[in-house]
Amino acid sequence: MQVNNNFEPVIVAFCCNWCSYAGADLSGTNRLNYPTNVKIIRVPCSCRVNPMFILRAFQKGADGVIICGCHPGDCHYTSGNYYTRRRITLLYSMLDFLGIERNRTRLEWVSAAEGAKFAATMQQFTEDVRKLGPNRRLEDLRCRKQ
Amino acid sequence: MQRIGVFVCHCGTNIAATVDVKAVAEALSHEPGVVISQDYQYMCSESGQNLVKDAIKEHKLSGVVICSCSPRMHENTFRKAAASAGLNPYLVEIANIREQCSWIHKDIATATDKAIILGKAAVAKVHLNAPLTAGESPVVKRALVIGGGIAGIQTALDIADAGFDVDIVEKKPTIGGKMAQIDKTFPTLDCSACILTPKMVEASQNEHITIHSYSEVSDVKGFIGNFTVTIKKKARYVDEVKCTGCGACMEKCPMKKVPNEFNEGLNNRTAIYIPFAQAVPKVAAIDPNYCLMLKNGKCGVCSKVCTAGAIDYKQQDKFIEQKYGAIVVATGYNVINLDKYDEFAYNQCPDVVTSLELERLMNAAGPNGGTLLRPSDKTHPHTIVFVQCVGSRCDDEKGKPYCSKICCMYTAKHAMLIREKYPDTEVYVFYIDVRTPGKNFDEFYRRAVEQYNVHYIKGMVGKVTPKADGKIDVQASDLLANEQLHINADMVVLAAAIEPDKSARPLATMLTTQMDTNDFFTEAHPKLRPVESATAGIFLSGACQGPKDIPETVAQASAAAAKAIGLLVKNSITCNPCVAHSDELLCNGCSSCEKVCPYGAITYQDKEFRMPDRTTAIRRVASVNPAVCQGCGACTVACPSGAMDLNGFSNSQIMAEVDAICK
Numbered sequence: 001m002q003v004n005n006n007f008e009p010v011i012v013a014f015c016c017n018w019c020s021y022a023g024a025d026l027s028g029t030n031r032l033n034y035p036t037n038v039k040i041i042r043v044p045c046s047c048r049v050n051p052m053f054i055l056r057a058f059q060k061g062a063d064g065v066i067i068c069g070c071h072p073g074d075c076h077y078t079s080g081n082y083y084t085r086r087r088i089t090l091l092y093s094m095l096d097f098l099g100i101e102r103n104r105t106r107l108e109w110v111s112a113a114e115g116a117k118f119a120a121t122m123q124q125f126t127e128d129v130r131k132l133g134p135n136r137r138l139e140d141l142r143c144r145k146q
Numbered sequence: 147m148q149r150i151g152v153f154v155c156h157c158g159t160n161i162a163a164t165v166d167v168k169a170v171a172e173a174l175s176h177e178p179g180v181v182i183s184q185d186y187q188y189m190c191s192e193s194g195q196n197l198v199k200d201a202i203k204e205h206k207l208s209g210v211v212i213c214s215c216s217p218r219m220h221e222n223t224f225r226k227a228a229a230s231a232g233l234n235p236y237l238v239e240i241a242n243i244r245e246q247c248s249w250i251h252k253d254i255a256t257a258t259d260k261a262i263i264l265g266k267a268a269v270a271k272v273h274l275n276a277p278l279t280a281g282e283s284p285v286v287k288r289a290l291v292i293g294g295g296i297a298g299i300q301t302a303l304d305i306a307d308a309g310f311d312v313d314i315v316e317k318k319p320t321i322g323g324k325m326a327q328i329d330k331t332f333p334t335l336d337c338s339a340c341i342l343t344p345k346m347v348e349a350s351q352n353e354h355i356t357i358h359s360y361s362e363v364s365d366v367k368g369f370i371g372n373f374t375v376t377i378k379k380k381a382r383y384v385d386e387v388k389c390t391g392c393g394a395c396m397e398k399c400p401m402k403k404v405p406n407e408f409n410e411g412l413n414n415r416t417a418i419y420i421p422f423a424q425a426v427p428k429v430a431a432i433d434p435n436y437c438l439m440l441k442n443g444k445c446g447v448c449s450k451v452c453t454a455g456a457i458d459y460k461q462q463d464k465f466i467e468q469k470y471g472a473i474v475v476a477t478g479y480n481v482i483n484l485d486k487y488d489e490f491a492y493n494q495c496p497d498v499v500t501s502l503e504l505e506r507l508m509n510a511a512g513p514n515g516g517t518l519l520r521p522s523d524k525t526h527p528h529t530i531v532f533v534q535c536v537g538s539r540c541d542d543e544k545g546k547p548y549c550s551k552i553c554c555m556y557t558a559k560h561a562m563l564i565r566e567k568y569p570d571t572e573v574y575v576f577y578i579d580v581r582t583p584g585k586n587f588d589e590f591y592r593r594a595v596e597q598y599n600v601h602y603i604k605g606m607v608g609k610v611t612p613k614a615d616g617k618i619d620v621q622a623s624d625l626l627a628n629e630q631l632h633i634n635a636d637m638v639v640l641a642a643a644i645e646p647d648k649s650a651r652p653l654a655t656m657l658t659t660q661m662d663t664n665d666f667f668t669e670a671h672p673k674l675r676p677v678e679s680a681t682a683g684i685f686l687s688g689a690c691q692g693p694k695d696i697p698e699t700v701a702q703a704s705a706a707a708a709k710a711i712g713l714l715v716k717n718s719i720t721c722n723p724c725v726a727h728s729d730e731l732l733c734n735g736c737s738s739c740e741k742v743c744p745y746g747a748i749t750y751q752d753k754e755f756r757m758p759d760r761t762t763a764i765r766r767v768a769s770v771n772p773a774v775c776q777g778c779g780a781c782t783v784a785c786p787s788g789a790m791d792l793n794g795f796s797n798s799q800i801m802a803e804v805d806a807i808c809k
């Protein structure tokens with residue numbers, strides 16, 4: 001297999017508005033660096049993330065997708081993140097079935113106070129995905145940038 | 147065709163130093179639908195906002211993208227600006243290129259690339275934004291206070307003072323809470339009953355206040371401004387209206403061996419009882435667990451002696467339904483159960499008591515008429531040992547991780563009162579730290595040490611052993627002198643930790659409010675919104691939110707009242723328009739969405755549909771109450787037919803963002 005040293009993974013991060021998006025803002029306020037590969041999409045709650053969005057991202061060429069929500073028990077809507085946890089667990093089996101490395105998807109709890117954790121998580125996730133290499137299995141080649 | 151305007155902010159140099167803002171504006175100007183793309187020094191400033199407003203008018207914009215700081219900062223600013231220029235405020239999207247780009251990246255080229263992608267995602271999203279209108283929902287001008295301790299009483303009095311009706315639901319037969327049990331209060335040492343009971347009476351006589359004593363909340367439905375609450379009025383077997391509180395029944399009741407909870411079980415009461423002389427309402431209640439008539443149908447003495455004819459053995463629980471605009475939780479605290487603390491011999495020795503029991507032992511209305519006597523043999527104790535932090539500040543499973551906050555002060559109070567009244571009694575206090583922040587608190591504690599010669603010893607009590615001669619051996623360590631001690635004590639008083647009432651958690655579930663891992667209610671923001679819960683329209687008062695002394699409790703109670711009043715004065719409230727809605731043509735009435743909605747916002751309706759073959763059919767479809775929906779989106783994912791979608795964060799909007807990022 002040919003190893004591409006210039007591989008820059010495309011990473012989509014879904015962040016819930018109340019904790020994780022605020023946590024991401026806090027890492028900005030504290031000037032805590034993480035790779036530019038990560039692009040954040042704001043959702044009201046982690047439970048707004050339809051597994052379809054994740055598959056869509058993989059299909060459109062994302063190399064990693066990370067979902068961030070409030071810590072269990074802290075969801076602004078009390079129980080949203082419990083749904084998220086169950087749905088992502090199910091999604092893992094489906095990803096296994098599709099042959100997409102499950103390490104390309106991650107679920108993390110990041111509170112509004114955890115700017116440092118947000119940055120460290122994004123650093124780590126980017127590195128992990130970089131090691132996995134480009135996501136080929138579900139990429140729809142018709143969507144590929146020319 | 148969309149006409150989109152893009153506005154890229156420099157934020158001084160906050161953004162411009164790491165992101166080439168001109169390049170971002172240039173790149174975004176080529177995106178589909180973009181008719182104007184500009185950059186400016188400070189977009190949020192008045193002139194920046196005017197730039198946006200003018201562009202909306204001049205270019206007849208149908209959507210606006212601001213590339214700037216976090217939407218958590220200025221989303222509202224720009225929405226308002228758009229609205230004032232005649233554009234629906236929900237047609238504005240923010241690309242966060244400061245907190246999530248310029249501030250975290252150093253390399254200008256890659257940061258600029260990222261900013262462009264974030265801008266493209268926002269443009270892609272705004273293409274699909276729909277104009278939204280915030281609905282209005284009326285406010286019922288009545289408040290509910292759950293819990294009738296000093297917190298609940300104060301909140302109710304303040305709300306009533308503002309002219310609003312307010313109901314107190316108290317689960318015990320009387321209001322008053324723990325403060326009614328306390329003897330004297332720190333830091334002033336005035337008598338607790340003397341300052342509390344007038345407030346209890348005031349509450350009962352206020353024309354705006356209704357007290358539901360011996361009642362509980364059994365169901366809560368609805369939302370801010372419009373809660374429907376079911377209150378269970380437990381059968382007290384005494385007609386509240388007829389009972390005059392004369393107490394004749396209590397004199398004659400043959401069942402005299404019921405532990406008296408008001409005196410912490412230190413003496414007994416009768417099966418029919420009025421908790422204490424100043425109870426409000428002063429109405430008797432029959433304890434069904436002990437009443438001979440209710441248990442085996444043999445007795446009926448009280449109904450014979452009651453001249454008012456108030457006794458009703460057939461009374462049933464009653465449920466009443468009432469609407470409220472605001473709810474205040476004031477369920478207070480309890481002292482923890484000490485069963486796990488065998489080392490202090492609490493269950494073995496009657497002379498080992500909790501501080502709350504000591505309050506009753508010292509109280510003039512208590513079991514000994516105010517003379518401090520040992521519970522075991524009613525003799526005067528000459529040596530008393532206080533143990534601090536029993537179950538507080540624990541790192542093990544047994545106790546609580548937090549500081550109970552009030553114990554250092556009440557122990558100093560107890561020690562001082564005992565030394566004052568019985569100068570021949572030696573008092574020892576074993577502590578980990580003495581924590582006395584608070585106005586006049588440290589002075590108070592120092593008085594105990596300096597003026598009253600209370601022996602404060604920094605150290606831990608290892609074991610308390612009752613001895614055959616009736617004395618108690620207290621084995622402890624003195625950390626400062628580095629020695630082991632044995633004290634031959636007559637009484638041991640445990641400063642037991644306090645915890646929220648056991649009913650708090652089920653109540654929180656009913657109210658859909660949050661609690662911390664210790665079951666204290668969580669405030670909406672620990673610093674800036676300390677008396678509101680995160681659930682709109684529900685406020686927190688007193689020790690149910692965290693350990694508090696009376697001054698703090700009352701301050702918080704009044705603050706919660708002010709917040710509730712602020713809501714009740716409004717005739718209606720504006721709702722969040724970013725709510726879910728179902729496409730009735732796609733919905734198959736499967737109930738999946740209803741099951742996941744944490745707020746019960748989804749109901750089903752039978753609707754008539756015209757079928758393709760021109761017949762009509764009745765189908766069950768989901769309908770979301772926009773005033774109840776909080777917009778979490780759980781239902782949108784649960785919906786198997788794709789009928790449920792969320793305004794402002796629709797499936798197509800999020801997909802468009804995904805596509806733009808991955809392109």
Ligand SMILES: Cc1cc2nc3c(=O)[nH]c(=O)nc-3n(C[C@H](O)[C@H](O)[C@H](O)COP(=O)(O)OP(=O)(O)OC[C@H]3O[C@@H](n4cnc5c(N)ncnc54)[C@H](O)[C@@H]3O)c2cc1C
Nearest residue numbers: 293295296297317323324331332478479649688689695696
């Ligand atoms: C030993 C001891 C000594 C103290 N001494 C002092 C002192 O000297 N000075 C001082 O400032 N503070 C003192 N305190 C602290 C003081 O007791 C509290 O600050 C105060 O009582 C808190 O008031 P509250 O109304 O929040 O709670 P509470 O007094 O606990 O009242 C809560 C009320 O709500 C009711 N309730 C609970 N759950 C429900 C439900 N689900 N439905 C309906 N009703 C419910 C309860 O029955 C109770 O009546 C002392 C505490 C202790 C333990």
Ligand code: SF4
Nearest residue numbers: 538549550551553554
């Ligand atoms: S208030 Fe004092 S005695 Fe109570 S837990 Fe805190 S430190 Fe211990």
Ligand code: SF4
Nearest residue numbers: 743775776778779781
């Ligand atoms: S978005 Fe959340 S609150 Fe609104 S109806 Fe759906 S599940 Fe309920």
Ligand code: FES
Nearest residue numbers: 016045069070075
């Ligand atoms: S709001 Fe953060 S996970 Fe639900």
